[in-house]
Amino acid sequence: MDKQLAAQLLEKMLICRKFEESVQYYFSLGMIHGTTHLGIGEEASAAGSCLALDRNDAMYATHRGHSAAICKGVDVKRMMAEIFGKATGVCKGHGGSMHIADAACGAMGSNGIVGPSAALACGSAFAFKNQGKKNCAAAFLGDGAMNEGVVHEAMNLASVWNLPVLFLCINNQYGMSTHISKVMKNTDIAARAKAYDMKSVTVDGNDAYAVFEAVSGARKTAVENSEPFLVVMNSYRISGHSKSDGNQYRTKEEIQHWKQLDPIRLFKEKALSEGTLTSPEILDIEKRAESLISESVQFAIDSPFPGVEDIYEDVYSE
Numbered sequence: 260m261d262k263q264l265a266a267q268l269l270e271k272m273l274i275c276r277k278f279e280e281s282v283q284y285y286f287s288l289g290m291i292h293g294t295t296h297l298g299i300g301e302e303a304s305a306a307g308s309c310l311a312l313d314r315n316d317a318m319y320a321t322h323r324g325h326s327a328a329i330c331k332g333v334d335v336k337r338m339m340a341e342i343f344g345k346a347t348g349v350c351k352g353h354g355g356s357m358h359i360a361d362a363a364c365g366a367m368g369s370n371g372i373v374g375p376s377a378a379l380a381c382g383s384a385f386a387f388k389n390q391g392k393k394n395c396a397a398a399f400l401g402d403g404a405m406n407e408g409v410v411h412e413a414m415n416l417a418s419v420w421n422l423p424v425l426f427l428c429i430n431n432q433y434g435m436s437t438h439i440s441k442v443m444k445n446t447d448i449a450a451r452a453k454a455y456d457m458k459s460v461t462v463d464g465n466d467a468y469a470v471f472e473a474v475s476g477a478r479k480t481a482v483e484n485s486e487p488f489l490v491v492m493n494s495y496r497i498s499g500h501s502k503s504d505g506n507q508y509r510t511k512e513e514i515q516h517w518k519q520l521d522p523i524r525l526f527k528e529k530a531l532s533e534g535t536l537t538s539p540e541i542l543d544i545e546k547r548a549e550s551l552i553s554e555s556v557q558f559a560i561d562s563p564f565p566g567v568e569d570i571y572e573d574v575y576s577e
């Protein structure tokens with residue numbers, strides 16, 4: 260593995276992990292409101308995917324979208340401020356955890372509705388194609404979303420219209436408390452691509468480098484041939500579904516098993532054993548990630564809330 264890429268992947272994953280641990284902490288103190296969906300344990304899928312994309316590619320995230328937004332290049336301080344609901348937030352504090360967007364870096368938005376990222380990505384891909392741009396649109400999806408009608412419509416449309424869309428499915432094996440085996444007879448999600456005459460690949464979603472390679476390859480195919488591609492990343496969310504998850508539907512042993520497969524831990528071990536990164540280099544990356552997150556939290560706490568007079572700004576429905 261290339262040293263620079265390894266350092267980037269590790270730094271992004273650490274920023275995501277520390278970002279979400281901070282969100283969890285300040286949520287518990289009542290300083291963050293609403294709800295939040297953490298993707299602790301899924302950082303390799305977000306980092307590997309987003310680092311394989313071009314800055315101008317369009318990326319649509321899910322309700323569990325913090326890591327994807329960070330890895331696509333959203334400013335971390337302004338993102339933290341957004342989650343705190345502050346005026347300095349990337350959406351002026353009006354969006355919050357599930358509506359992080361910054362079109363300047365191709366982060367087209369997270370979505371509280373399960374599935375539409377797939378359809379929205381078709382729109383961006385259609386635009387890229389018509390404008391003759393060598394870009395693609397990527398839609399993150401969960402395993403649960405793969406059973407939504409809109410996702411099948413989008414995959415079909417992308418296929419018949421030859422649109423450069425990457426369907427990036429993070430299979431964390433659960434849709435809320437429902438295990439994938441209860442809602443799919445065939446749990447090989449990539450097999451679904453065949454129905455749309457679409458290429459697909461399944462990869463270990465806890466291996467950031469493997470994800471990077473798989474998505475880089477898929478992107479190349481999608482952009483060069485103008486065609487969609489399904490990438491399935493098998494992973495696990497160590498955190499609960501949302502802030503109010505009692506973990507009644509899975510055993511402590513199962514969670515413990517997946518903690519052993521923590522993508523950050525595995526990545527560090529591999530980088531050290533292969534000699535790609537040294538211990539001091541890893542420590543340095545950890546320190547940088549930690550200070551970025553402390554600065555971001557301070558920035559968010561110190562920032563003002565938006566004024567009541569701005570409440571109707573950026574509202575497009577009546």
Ligand SMILES: Cc1ncc(C[n+]2csc(CCOP(=O)(O)OP(=O)(O)O)c2C)c(N)n1
Nearest residue numbers: 323371372373401402403404431433434435
């Ligand atoms: C259309 C729609 N149906 C139901 C919900 C409620 N809901 C929110 S998250 C979620 C589970 C989604 O599971 P998955 O797609 O696997 O994503 P994960 O939460 O595992 O990341 C559900 C059912 C919703 N937000 N939107």
Ligand SMILES: [Mg+2]
Nearest residue numbers: 401402433434
């Ligand atoms: Mg899921």
